[in-house]
Amino acid sequence: MGKKIIIQFTDVPYSTDSFGLTMSGASASFEMNGPWDGNYLVPGYTKEDATLSLYNYINNNLPIDSDITISKTSDTVNLFSMSCNFVRFYKYTEESSTLIISGTINHIGYNTTFVNLSSQDWTSNYAIGSNIINLTWSGASDPEESIKGYDLSYRVGNSTTWISLPLILTSDGGSSYDFIISQQITHEFRVRTVDTSNLISDYKYFTQIIIPVFQISQTSTNGGSACSLSEPNSPVYLNSVSINPSIDDYVYTDTLYTNPFNGTRSSISGPTSSNARSWKIKTPANVYYTCVIDAVGKIVNILLCTPSYKRGLLSTVANTALSACNYDIVYTNNFYWSYTNDLVVGTYLYKNDSFATIVTLGYYHILYSDPITGLDYEYIIQVDNNGAIISINNFSTFCVVNVISNDKYYSLN
DSSP, rough: EEEEEEEEEEOOOOOOOEEEEEEEEOOOEEEEEHHHHSSSSOSSSHHHHHHHHHHHHHHHSSOOOOOOOEOOSSSSEEESSEEEEEEEEEEEEESSSEEEESSSEEEESSOOOEEEEEEEEEEEETTOOSSSEEEEOOBOOTTTTEEEEEEEEEEETTTTOOOOOOOEOOOOSSEEEEEEEOOOSSSEEEEEEEEEEBBBBBOOOEEEEOOOOHHHHHHHESSSSTSSOOOOEEEEEEEEEEEEETOBBBSSSSTTTBOOOOTTTTTTTTTOOOOEEEEEEETTTTTTEEEEEEEEEEEEEEEEEOOOOEEEEEEEBBSSSSHHTSSSTTTEEEEEEEESSSSSOOOOSSTTTTTTBBBOOOOEEEEEEOTTOOEEEEEEEEEOOOOOOEEEEEEHHHHOOOOOSSSOOOOBB
């Protein structure tokens, strides 16, 4: 369970106004309440001043061991916690306090609003080693009650590129989605409401932390390469800081990292010996290594097993390079090329890893995540009728992104 809290200022608070917030959860206990009197909270002269004052107060008073994270825009303070299970807002007068689950707070004694409040629930069900993340969210609303669906997108690891999923069609105030992962690394999701006029809400965010599961071969070799061994199919866990094994990493058989893998055996269930042996390990990004592992699970040597292909994602085909800038990456559109080639002019691209079907003529927005370095490469390319790249441009320098603003606002609470 996670909760996203949105506090959006619509006006400058008066000195007689007050504000209160309570968050509860295993690592999310936080409470504040007080006046905008210039001492506790400083209203300033603009709603941007009030936003900064509230942001600074909360940020400076969060408990050290809290999992609550805070961010801001010019007029909005956003809070998020994975463990939070209860949120409430208060508006205070001298006589009483009023509980607000979501909605607005008016200036004391007036009918005008100075802040909008909302709290969104996220639920994520994920089992270690699984390839499915079940996402559920609720609390969306639209002034005309004309919700068409939800625009859901994601990014993985340290990537800065968001990949869009198909629009989830529903008129309900919430929905769910079973997301199939291809890499067992942390995923971040964002969702926004789309109405029947194709107007959109702001994004709401959720992060699913994933413990990476590596696979190790059933047998080992006595030194040298293990790349020719059978497909690894026994789960192991590494204390690696990246998605790839490294020398001096340790291999464990449990998620608590308490049972080291004894690498001196000739097979998973075989007797131990005195010498480190070579094992074939498959990473969460489907890259293979020979790892020489000793009796306490320490990797003492490593060798990359060279695959036959590299893989990326591409958009649907566009007619021009500039129009391809506006095409989203499609998470199911894989393309492949020879592992021995770089992604440059002249490289042939294919729709399958057997290199049987070429990528068709046209322009594409593409994304390639290097499984070794974890770096992302995003391009606009042109492909000829033989499947070869004939032009390639860096996405961030070639494309001009135009942001269209709408004057209609509604909330995904």
